Amino acid sequence: ETGVTQTPRHLVMGMTNKKSLKCEQHLGHNAMYWYKQSAKKPLELMFVYSLEERVENNSVPSRFSPECPNSSHLFLHLHTLQPEDSALYLCASSYSWTGTGELFFGEGSRLTVL
Amino acid sequence: TQLLEQSPQFLSIQEGENLTVYCNSSSVFSSLQWYRQEPGEGPVLLVTVVTGGEVKKLKRLTFQFGDARKDSSLHITAAQPGDTGLYLCAGLYNFNKFYFGSGTKLNVKP
Numbered sequence: 001e002t003g004v005t006q007t008p009r010h011l012v013m014g015m016t017n018k019k020s021l022k023c024e025q026h027l028g029h030n031a032m033y034w035y036k037q038s039a040k041k042p043l044e045l046m047f048v049y050s051l052e053e054r055v056e057n058n059s060v061p062s063r064f065s066p067e068c069p070n071s072s073h074l075f076l077h078l079h080t081l082q083p084e085d086s087a088l089y090l091c092a093s094s095y096s097w098t099g100t101g102e103l104f105f106g107e108g109s110r111l112t113v114l
Numbered sequence: 115t116q117l118l119e120q121s122p123q124f125l126s127i128q129e130g131e132n133l134t135v136y137c138n139s140s141s142v143f144s145s146l147q148w149y150r151q152e153p154g155e156g157p158v159l160l161v162t163v164v165t166g167g168e169v170k171k172l173k174r175l176t177f178q179f180g181d182a183r184k185d186s187s188l189h190i191t192a193a194q195p196g197d198t199g200l201y202l203c204a205g206l207y208n209f210n211k212f213y214f215g216s217g218t219k220l221n222v223k224p
Contacts, residue, residue, distance in 0.1 A: 002156065010118030042118065043157075043202070043214040056211070090156050098210040102147070 003027040006091050006106035014114050021076040023091030026097045031097035032074040037088040050097040081113045117141055118205055120215035126224050127193055135188045135218045144206040146179055146186045149207035151200040198222045
């Protein structure tokens with residue numbers, strides 16, 4: 001139990017569907033992150049939020065849309081995805097988005113796009 | 115081009131053997147972290163090294179940060195099945211961005 005909870009754990013969707021991934025952290029952290037983990041590739045940073053403000057957007061396609069309504073919750077809205085978007089999506093939080101702080105990861109949402 | 119190269123990608127050894135995993139880059143990092151990820155879970159931090167040449171020990175695991183802060187190694191002594199997992203290095207660049215290596219998948223057979 002890392003204090004970061006992701007739902008759903010598994011999601012299968014068609015290319016025309018719209019779905020959302022949810023992340024909640026109970027650690028009082030100020031920064032939250034979305035990472036994409038694909039087989040044999042490094043973790044790819046997608047988005048960073050610090051105190052509910054987006055501070056990093058790593059050239060992610062617009063079919064991925066993040067939302068951070070407060071410092072404890074982070075969403076990733078998905079629409080018209082491609083099969084190559086199938087991956088494990090990891091949410092993480094840290095005390096601050098600068099410095100050497102530890103990243104606390106959730107267990108991930110395994111996404112399959114048909 | 116990956117900023118951090120990890121090697122080997124896969125390692126399958128018998129219980130009791132020693133092993134070393136490497137994390138290399140041409141870039142200088144503010145700090146470097148090692149994470150372990152078990153199947154069905156997210157990565158969990160093992161250690162952070164900050165100073166060039168720093169060595170940290172965590173039971174049977176020894177972590178070293180290169181003098182120039184461009185590379186790191188993880189050495190496991192007398193590996194056990196419980197050490198099985200994906201080991202990830204992550205370098206902190208410009209004090210606010212972590213770059214991850216692609217990972218070393220370790221399998222320790224009893």
